[in-house]
Amino acid sequence: MGQIFNTMSEMPQVSIIMATYNRAEYILESLQSIQAQTFKDWECLIIDDGGTDDTKEILAPILEQDSRFKYFTRTENYQKGLPGSRNYGLDLAQGDYIIFFDDDDIAHPQNLELCVLELSKNDISFCRYIRDVFFDDFHYKFDYSTTYTSFNIGINDVEKILRYELFFNSCAVMWKRECFVKNRFVEHLMYAEEWELYSRIISAGFKGISIEKCLFYGRKHRYSLTGEFYNYNAVQTSSYADCILLAIKNLKEKQLLSNSLIRYFISLSIGYKQYKLYENILAAVQLNRFEKLKWNLFYKTLPTRLLLYRIKKVIKKNI
Structure with missing residues (x-):
């Protein structure tokens, strides 16, 4: 033809x-x-x-x-x-x-x-x-x-x-x-x-x-890459952790990395402990000693604060 x-x-x-x-x-x-x-x-x-x-x-x-x-x-x-x-x-x-x-x-x-x-x-x-x-x-x-x-x-x-x-x-x-x-x-x-x-x-x-x-x-x-990510496919979740680090390094280099974005990514890192994402974020951001202490405190208390937030939300919903 x-x-x-x-x-x-x-x-x-x-x-x-x-x-x-x-x-x-x-x-x-x-x-x-x-x-x-x-x-x-x-x-x-x-x-x-x-x-x-x-x-x-x-x-x-x-x-x-x-x-x-x-x-x-x-x-x-x-x-x-x-x-x-x-x-x-x-x-x-x-x-x-x-x-x-x-x-x-x-x-x-x-x-x-x-x-x-x-x-x-x-x-x-x-x-x-x-x-x-x-x-x-x-x-x-x-x-x-x-x-x-x-x-x-x-x-x-x-x-x-x-x-x-x-x-x-x-x-x-x-x-x-x-x-x-x-x-x-x-x-x-x-x-x-x-x-x-x-x-x-x-x-x-x-x-x-x-x-x-x-x-x-x-x-x-169910065969899409997004579907695999939300099914917690290790290859996809590891890739996302790598992407976060690349994004941080890019913004750091361009002097565009804000504290609010650091806070956001550190909050996400709670779910990526197997990839040492939190430790890698701190290394990429290159913080001074005082800033490291501040973010360590934020990171260690985050699970408790998230739990209290969920409890408060449930209570408020049932009132």
Whole structure:
């Protein structure tokens, strides 16, 4: 069968990077949602992380029909895993704009169109948008409105991002390629790698916009990385502890590390004692003797204070 779709320019404006691993059940539906985009000037780089199912065979027809889809197998120059596969995609990407899509999710048809519009008319480096989740089958009912509110994001919002007060999902941001010239995924990380990278990019001074419109739909199932994290998979929880340390070191180097953020991460470290996270945080922050004593007192009394808080909450609820 000849090529049916060939609307991509010689140098595509948008590079979609999709890492995949044994997602034969879902990936074709994800690619079809990309094919349905109202914005047509894109390439989709599918990076196979060494899967063993029949993904390649399932993709064969769409690869033949649409030259905008390109299939690669991750090389040994990149570490196995999602970060390494995405870094490989970044090195292959030709577009002015970069976006990461997962291999089991659905993109809104206006995803690329609206992000490119925002990036082309504003002096910004990224466009964030809303991502919803779904279970089982996806219901194809889209809001095609182009009216929405927005707000700016910059270096002062890094703490909100790290505290999950401003969510930065890996598949809910389009970036200008300039953001990745000096910033890449840390390849040994197996969870929260985008949380670490995106906060690092924004802490470097890149500014963006967030539009209040849902443009992506994440499929929830028990084989997702997030699902493994909340099932306390040791690889993912260890990765999150590493991400916290990397984030602290980055902010310390840029003189952006606040006491409130130190407090937040030390509070989190209670749940990561097996990784000596608290001790590693103190070493990374490089405190003087008085400050170490202060945080030691905070850390040692935290479990008791948390217990008293829960008791008080229960009492208040029953009054």
